[in-house]
Amino acid sequence: MFTGALASRDYRFFLLGNLFTLNGVWIERIVLGWLAWDLTNSVAWTGAIGFLLFGPTMVGAPFFGVLADRVDLRKAMMLAQGLQLLWASALTTMLIFDVLTIWRLAAIGLMIGVTASAYHPARMALAPLLAPKEFLAQVVALGAVNFNLCRMTGPAIGGLLISQFNVETAAATSAVGFLPVIIALGLARPRDRFEGGKEAERRAFLTALADGARHAIERRSVTLAFAITLSSAVTGRAATELLPAIADGLFTRGASGLGQMTAAVGAGAVIATLLLAGLKDARRCLPLVTPVAAFASCALTVAMGNAPVWLLALIIASGLGFFASMVGVGAQTIVQLSVEEGYRGRVMSLWTVVGFGGTALGTLGLGALADLIGIGAAYAAFGVVSAAGLSFALLRDWRRA
Numbered sequence: 598m599f600t601g602a603l604a605s606r607d608y609r610f611f612l613l614g615n616l617f618t619l620n621g622v623w624i625e626r627i628v629l630g631w632l633a634w635d636l637t638n639s640v641a642w643t644g645a646i647g648f649l650l651f652g653p654t655m656v657g658a659p660f661f662g663v664l665a666d667r668v669d670l671r672k673a674m675m676l677a678q679g680l681q682l683l684w685a686s687a688l689t690t691m692l693i694f695d696v697l698t699i700w701r702l703a704a705i706g707l708m709i710g711v712t713a714s715a716y717h718p719a720r721m722a723l724a725p726l727l728a729p730k731e732f733l734a735q736v737v738a739l740g741a742v743n744f745n746l747c748r749m750t751g752p753a754i755g756g757l758l759i760s761q762f763n764v765e766t767a768a769a770t771s772a773v774g775f776l777p778v779i780i781a782l783g784l785a786r787p788r789d790r791f792e793g794g795k796e797a798e799r800r801a802f803l804t805a806l807a808d809g810a811r812h813a814i815e816r817r818s819v820t821l822a823f824a825i826t827l828s829s830a831v832t833g834r835a836a837t838e839l840l841p842a843i844a845d846g847l848f849t850r851g852a853s854g855l856g857q858m859t860a861a862v863g864a865g866a867v868i869a870t871l872l873l874a875g876l877k878d879a880r881r882c883l884p885l886v887t888p889v890a891a892f893a894s895c896a897l898t899v900a901m902g903n904a905p906v907w908l909l910a911l912i913i914a915s916g917l918g919f920f921a922s923m924v925g926v927g928a929q930t931i932v933q934l935s936v937e938e939g940y941r942g943r944v945m946s947l948w949t950v951v952g953f954g955g956t957a958l959g960t961l962g963l964g965a966l967a968d969l970i971g972i973g974a975a976y977a978a979f980g981v982v983s984a985a986g987l988s989f990a991l992l993r994d995w996r997r998a
Contacts, residue, residue, distance in 0.1 A: 607785045608727040608736065614781030615743055618678070621774015623751025624758070625685055626650075627859060628767050629706060631759060631852050634841035636699045640972065644964020647838040649706035650713070651957035657714035658946040658953070663805045664715075670723040675782045677716035678775050684708045685772035692765045717953070718946035725933070726787035737933050738874035741926040745870045748918070749863025756856015764852075809943025816935045817994070818884065822928040823948060824990035825891045827955045829924035832983040833894030833917045834952075835959025836901050837862050840914070842964075842972060848907050861911045865918030873926050883927045888991055890923035895984040902967075902976025925952065 603609055633646040664673070688705050691697040725736050758767035813819045837859070844854040873886075897917045904910035929948065936944045959979065966975035 603739075605728040607787065608724070610781040610784055611724065611727055611778070612739060612743055614778035615740075616747065616777075618774050618776075618778035619744055619747035620751040620754065621685070621771040622681075623747050623859070623863075624755035624767055624774065625688075625709075625771035627752050627755030627759070627852075627856060628688070628764060628771060629702065629709075630838070630841045631855055632697070632702055632764065633699070634845060636697075636702065638846075640839060640842040640846065640967040641964045642699060643839055643841050644960045644962075644967075646703060646706045647835075647960035647964070648957045649703055650710045651838075651953040651960065653707065653710040654714040654717065655950050655954035655957060657711060658718055658949045659810075659943070661715040661718045661946060663809065663943055663946075664718075667805075668719075670719050670726070671782050671785055671787060673719045674716060674723060675779055677712050677719065678779050678782070680712045681709065681716070682772060682775040682779070684712065685768065685775065689765060689768040689772055692768055714949075714953075717949045718943075721929075721933075721945040721949070723787055727785060735874075737930045738870065738926070741870045741922065741929075742867065742874060745863055745866035745918070745922055747863070748866050749860050752856045752859030752863060754856075756853045756859070759852035759856075805943065809940050810947060812936060812940045813932075813944045813947055818935050819932050819944065821884070821990070821994050822887070822931040822935075823951045824994075825887050825924055825987065826928045826948065826952045828983050828987040828990070829891045829894045829921055830952050830955025831959030831962075832898040832979050833921035833924075834956040835963050835979070836898045836976060837914070837917055837921065838956065838960045839964055839967070842967065843901065843904075843910060843914075847904075847972065848910065850907065854907075858911060858914050861914040862918035862921075865915035865920075866922035869919045869922040870926055873923065873930070883931050887924050887927040887931070888987070890920040890927065891987055892984060893920040894924060895980045895987070897980075898983070899977045899980035903973040928952075 603612075629646055629650070630643060633643045637643070684705055688697075688702075691701060691705075724740055728736050755767050755771070758770060813823075840858050840862070841855050844850045844858045845852075848854060850857070869890075873883075894917065897913055897920065901910065901913045901917060904913055929945075932944060932948050963975055963979055966978065969975075970978075
């Protein structure tokens with residue numbers, strides 16, 4: 598299924614390095630979410646830490662997207678991953694010496710979020726350059742499979758490390774996980790980009806940014822993919838960032854329960870990604886699949902906040918992972934297939950703003966609302982409002998057609 602992309606040695610090394618690093622990222626997510634909940638027992642604070650992880654993308658990603666079309670992508674990604682290693686090590690050190698407070702945790706979360714806002718546009722621009730361009734859809738699908746497989750295994754490992762050892766061990770493990778991809782990037786030799794990318798280097802920074810935005814807006818498939826991504830991000834994605842409040846706040850399952858629930862989200866995501874990878878005609882099927890998945894994500898957000906028993910909550914979490922990934926992978930593939938290579942860094946950075954920014958705002962708003970009116974009512978309100986917004990976007994697009 599993926600033999601074309603995997604024939605490239607550089608892409609194989611990058612994929613393997615990412616396998617270890619993404620497990621480290623998901624372990625780190627479990628650590629941060631658990632610490633926020635453990636230090637405060639507040640859904641709002643847990644949501645605030647999630648906002649700091651994703652919020653910087655709303656501001657930084659467009660500018661880093663312009664840079665991604667200008668700089669040496671390989672070196673930029675090595676720098677970003679080196680900084681992520683530094684932040685993870687700082688968190689581990691604070692835990693070991695027992696000096697971590699919620700405000701210091703927030704500062705670490707902010708640093709991680711800022712670095713990630715630079716990393717994501719570069720990653721989405723570089724990965725297609727590590728394999729022949731005719732295998733772009735395979736590269737996107739393989740990256741999503743890798744991400745979601747780690748989304749299943751990483752949280753389970755993180756929850757196990759916290760419950761069987763301690764949170765310091767989990768944090769240290771996440772830090773070590775950043776090393777393999779740095780090594781893989783050091784060995785990689787990506788192919789040259791198209792002339793469009795070189796042209797971006799000669800334009801003024803803001804002009805290049807506006808040019809990338811115009812390139813996205815002029816493509817109807819891209820703008821609709823952005824709207825569908827936003828709907829899923831503020832509901833399904835945001836709900837999965839507040840799992841500590843569900844796993845321990847509603848069901849008192851502790852860190853191991855958080856790991857189980859996040860792993861269930863990852864299991865659903867892996868299944869969705871594999872199904873999407875097997876599509877024969879992605880250009881025709883994905884515009885039909887992604888809006889249906891977005892509506893399902895809204896419905897399951899309502900169900901998640903009102904699940905009466907643990908087993909049902911795990912099943913709903915798996916469904917959330919399934920449909921949120923259908924949206925994320927499907928929309929990203931639509932955008933990747935719709936833009937020219939010289940604009941990819943800028944356009945994908947805008948998609949990152951929508952996806953990660955929507956998750957950040959959804960996490961912050963959902964957490965704050967849950968502390969005010971309760972988890973069940975807050976999840977229901979977000980699901981209904983998001984479904985209404987998606988309906989409006991689809992109707993508007995249909996009228997434009």
